Amino acid sequence: MEFKNQVYGIIAEVCQDDVVKENPEIAIFDEGLLDSFGTVELLMAIESQLGxxxxxxxxxxDVWDTPNHIAEQLAEMK
Structure with missing residues (x-):
């Protein structure tokens, strides 16, 4: 769970909204929390903070659409 919380924290930082921590199933693109520029920023933050x-x-x-799905994808890549 600690890894997921780290990921949620990174996403919240990039999205500038803690709602992603409160609702890890929120559709971050559909809700306008993340766009293409934010995606690049997120990937850079993931690399710098998680390696x-x-x-x-x-x-x-479509696969990386919620904080929970992002955390799952990253866990597989560790």
Missing amino acids: ITVPITEFDR
């Missing part, structure tokens, strides 16, 4: 490199080509908005 996980996510190629932009592997970032599918």
